[in-house]
Amino acid sequence: MKAKETRLTSWGHNLHADMTAFRPERLAKLCEAVRIAKPGGTIAYGDGRNYGDLSLRDGGTAIMTGRLDRFLAFDEGAGTITVEPGITFADLQAFALPRDFLPPVTPGAGLVTLGGGVASDIHGKNHDRDGSLGNHIDWLDVVLADGSCVRTSRKERPDLFAATVGGCGLTGIIAAIGLRLRRHRANAVKTREFRVRDLEHYFELMTEHRNTSTYSVGWVDALQRAPHLGRGIFQTGEPVDDPSIKSRGRTYSVPFTFPDMTLNRFSVALFNEVYYRRIPTGGRSRIVDYDAFHHPLDAVKNWNRFYGRGGFYQFQCVLPDETAFSGVKALLEKVATAQAASFLGVLKTFGAGGLGHLSFPRSGVTLSLDIPARAETLALMQSLEATTLEHGGRLYLAKDAVMSADGFAQMYPRLDEFRAVLDKYDPDEKFGSEMSRRLKMRTAT
Incomplete structure (x- = not known):
């Protein structure tokens, strides 16, 4: 699978990283890209809307998800939809509204990808009532460090699910998202x-x-x-x-x-x-x-x-x-x-x-x-x-x-649980970013 050397930039335009980029278009190619990526700095990169260094790793590997942008399934009766990670919230909105559904959570920027939204457990203007994106996800397909693709949910591999939702892309690359929509006619x-x-x-x-x-x-x-x-x-x-x-x-x-x-x-x-x-x-x-x-x-x-x-x-x-x-x-x-x-x-x-x-x-x-x-x-x-x-x-x-590593550790009391899941599913530390290195997200030392 061919890769390209490229310079990627944060949305804040103040951080850059020179990375080896793969652009898979199908699940098989996504698994292959993860499998052959070098360890120590592989991370997903969506539409480039991340403000900081969460999706950057200088000298690392970027899995570009922009071409993984298909709607895979829609059950109108159940109000559920399956999408690939490169779908943006604007895409989801354009699909849902004409069918009398609303996205359960809508962030302030429509061009954020669903994959990035999961990795950040993104929120909208309705958090008091409806919570963040993770509250509306039924399941996730995640490509792990060895290139295998597994399904995770609240019942199936619940530890992986809790670490992937809001986990900054460090458990693996999201391949598909099973999401519940809100039934409501509105434009x-x-x-x-x-x-x-x-x-x-x-x-x-x-x-x-x-x-x-x-x-x-x-x-x-x-x-x-x-x-x-x-x-x-x-x-x-x-x-x-x-x-x-x-x-x-x-x-x-x-x-x-x-x-x-x-x-x-x-x-x-x-x-x-x-x-x-x-x-x-x-x-x-x-x-x-x-x-x-x-x-x-x-x-x-x-x-x-x-x-x-x-x-x-x-x-x-x-x-x-x-x-x-x-x-x-x-x-x-x-x-x-x-x-x-x-x-x-x-x-x-x-x-x-x-x-x-x-x-x-x-x-x-x-x-x-x-x-x-x-x-x-x-x-x-x-x-x-x-x-x-x-x-x-x-x-x-x-x-x-x-943010400082000490401040991060004080602010997130479930950090040790998160680290344990990373050790279980990615013991060789294939996935990583400038953020994970700066904040010592993999280890306390």
């Missing part, structure tokens, strides 16, 4: 948007709508300090069917990488002010296209080019309900003091924790921020990690590029 979302004065107001709204809205999410202006710290826009939504609503249609592209100086505290402050003021003081209600509600950034291809050649990092944490307010307040104060030019800040609530050993969600509040990569950014990210730990929270592996 749009009826949304209510609230202009939020400050962080206390934000938490009041999140608490009020947490158990009553199907979807809830919000934008936070991360440059604001007291008395406006935490101001933003809070949004709720319900799926509806409205024939008058047409699909978003045209998308736009960023034709070049912006100069690094483009995003600074002045330009971002101006953007944030305009974005905040677009919502009337009393809020507004409207019906929007399903895709536009769930994937607003997909309207602009290559939006990561806005951050310049240096790229950006994303910080995302979840804090337990008990410490969420004080923790988010402390984090936003640090970002505002640093004047980190983040125009993309998201704040929302989570429900119960996921079933994977390394699943990110837990009952609480999650905050995510895009931060341009500058000389001072790493120190800020380390400070945010320390604050997260102080408040009993954890960072999201799918977005991480700088």
Whole structure:
């Protein structure tokens, strides 16, 4: 099977790896690629939407899943579907909606692959009600280190299932996914948007709508300090069917990488002010296209080019309900003091924790921020990690590029269970990434 030497890049455009890439198109070729890949650094690579180093390994082997993009089976009566890992959430949505089904979980980016979604136990705007992706998976077919393909579920090889869901691709390469859809006729979302004065107001709204809205999410202006710290826009939504609503249609592209100086505290402050003021003081209600509600950034291809050649990092944490307010307040104060030019800040609530050993969600509040990569950014990210730990929270592996190994071990209490499964199914450590090396995910030493 032919391979190609290639340079792969994170979505944050600040991390690169020179890798040997295989592009299998069928299961047999996928098994062959895994079998002949050299040990120590084989990892799946989907659509390149991972923000950090989860899918990169310099000098390693990339199993490119983009051509494994078929719908294998659909049972309309049972509401179940079988897909290959290269199918994107946008593909799944385009298939499901005309058949009066909804994806059970829809992340903020539609071009993320289902395989990547499983490896990150991805969540959407409905986590309080429906949990993360792993809660809706019936089974997985996984190609192990020896090239064999096995099925795993909650009943069949349950240890492998718990390690694969949210397991960052370290148990093997996902070959097929058995998924349950949600039966609901909808092509749009009826949304209510609230202009939020400050962080206390934000938490009041999140608490009020947490158990009553199907979807809830919000934008936070991360440059604001007291008395406006935490101001933003809070949004709720319900799926509806409205024939008058047409699909978003045209998308736009960023034709070049912006100069690094483009995003600074002045330009971002101006953007944030305009974005905040677009919502009337009393809020507004409207019906929007399903895709536009769930994937607003997909309207602009290559939006990561806005951050310049240096790229950006994303910080995302979840804090337990008990410490969420004080923790988010402390984090936003640090970002505002640093004047980190983040125009993309998201704040929302989570429900119960996921079933994977390394699943990110837990009952609480999650905050995510895009931060341009500058000389001072790493120190800020380390400070945010320390604050997260102080408040009993954890960072999201799918977005991480700088977390410490010690911090990781403290944040994920089921790490030893995860390591035991890797030792069982991949004793020679064929699978690995820059993240697994940085965080010592295979070993504590």
